[in-house]
Amino acid sequence: MQTENHLIRKPSLEKLFNYLIGNGKTIYAPKAKGKLVFFDNVTDFGEVTEDYIVTTNSAKSVVFPRTEKVFSYKKSKESTEIIDAADNTYPDVVLWGSRPCDAAAFIPLNNTFNEDYPDIIFNKRSQKVLVLSFSCSYSDDYCFCTSVNGGPGNTTGSDILFTRLSTGDYLAEVITEKGKLLVTENNSLFEPKPEESKEQNLALIKAYFNQEEIQTKLQNLFENPVWDEKSRACLGCGSCAYVCPVCSCFDIQDEAHGHKGTRLRCWDSCGFGLFTLHTSGHNPRETQGARWRQRILHKFLYMPNKTKVAGCVGCGRCSRSCPADINILDTVTSL
Numbered sequence: 060m061q062t063e064n065h066l067i068r069k070p071s072l073e074k075l076f077n078y079l080i081g082n083g084k085t086i087y088a089p090k091a092k093g094k095l096v097f098f099d100n101v102t103d104f105g106e107v108t109e110d111y112i113v114t115t116n117s118a119k120s121v122v123f124p125r126t127e128k129v130f131s132y133k134k135s136k137e138s139t140e141i142i143d144a145a146d147n148t149y150p151d152v153v154l155w156g157s158r159p160c161d162a163a164a165f166i167p168l169n170n171t172f173n174e175d176y177p178d179i180i181f182n183k184r185s186q187k188v189l190v191l192s193f194s195c196s197y198s199d200d201y202c203f204c205t206s207v208n209g210g211p212g213n214t215t216g217s218d219i220l221f222t223r224l225s226t227g228d229y230l231a232e233v234i235t236e237k238g239k240l241l242v243t244e245n246n247s248l249f250e251p252k253p254e255e256s257k258e259q260n261l262a263l264i265k266a267y268f269n270q271e272e273i274q275t276k277l278q279n280l281f282e283n284p285v286w287d288e289k290s291r292a293c294l295g296c297g298s299c300a301y302v303c304p305v306c307s308c309f310d311i312q313d314e315a316h317g318h319k320g321t322r323l324r325c326w327d328s329c330g331f332g333l334f335t336l337h338t339s340g341h342n343p344r345e346t347q348g349a350r351w352r353q354r355i356l357h358k359f360l361y362m363p364n365k366t367k368v369a370g371c372v373g374c375g376r377c378s379r380s381c382p383a384d385i386n387i388l389d390t391v392t393s394l
């Protein structure tokens with residue numbers, strides 16, 4: 060649909076939040092915990108903070124939880140009964156306060172979970188998520204969304220994008236039918252579009268590299284000392300993958316109790332030494348350098364080759380959270 064623009068005043072934003080709560084929605088929004096800000100379940104507008112660049116955790120858990128039941132089973136001598144978790148009713152989730160990079164990350168995530176086989180659980184969860192994002196008015200040295208075809212006011216992946224104006228009110232860009240429905244249901248809160256332009260209220264984020272150029276270069280860099288050099292300090296802790304809004308490696312675990320059990324899907328990471336270890340003892344990615352190479356090639360070469368969308372939205376979370384101070388922007392620019 061064609062984007063519709065409106066003005067919404069700060070008090071009306073709170074009314075919109077309360078409308079969603081009143082209608083039984085589960086809201087995930089940025090919430091301060093000590094010095095950090097996390098996406099968390101909130102029920103009161105007062106709990107939502109505006110003072111963050113990006114949250115420490117990403118928003119991917121609303122469609123791809125850290126641990127998720129795939130199904131339960133019950134065995135008898137004659138048969139095995141499967142209780143399919145995908146038949147369950149998933150909650151109506153509102154993601155409030157996602158940044159444009161968080162919203163854009165749902166595109167590559169969706170590509171991954173529908174690449175060879177549509178992932179029923181992921182798709183059912185995704186259909187029930189409303190993405191209400193807020194543009195970035197400031198950034199830090201870890202942000203590089205403009206290098207990967209994003210930007211501080213990018214609308215990709217959002218249902219509505221709010222941009223704070225100099226008056227303290229917000230421009231509301233309504234991007235999807237889901238967003239339009241919310242506006243229609245709350246018509247009195249939305250006013251005609253403001254005069255002030257969006258661009259003057261956005262953070263200035265330097266473009267450090269060109270994603271298409273990196274994609275071309277990486278085709279010839281499989282054997283390169285940079286992988287070992289850049290990963291030498293890596294502890295293989297997996298923090299970078301767990302905070303990443305696009306990383307989607309998972310493991311399948313069965314928790315069995317006698318004749319009953321549950322099959323679970325749990326986050327995993329290609330940075331872990333055990334991730335590709337074969338039963339024979341052979342590990343095709345034996346060193347941390349080989350694992351770091353896989354991480355970069357997957358995001359900046361294999362994914363865009365397959366789907367035309369990179370596996371990185373430039374949020375900088377992996378670099379901020381790395382205990383060894385390994386910086387993905389530094390790695391990619393050094394290439």
Ligand code: SF4
Nearest residue numbers: 293294296297299381
């Ligand atoms: S967060 Fe840093 S140390 Fe941990 S696996 Fe990632 S790159 Fe390695």
Ligand code: SF4
Nearest residue numbers: 303371372374375377
């Ligand atoms: S790889 Fe790092 S910068 Fe890129 S999307 Fe993931 S966490 Fe963000």
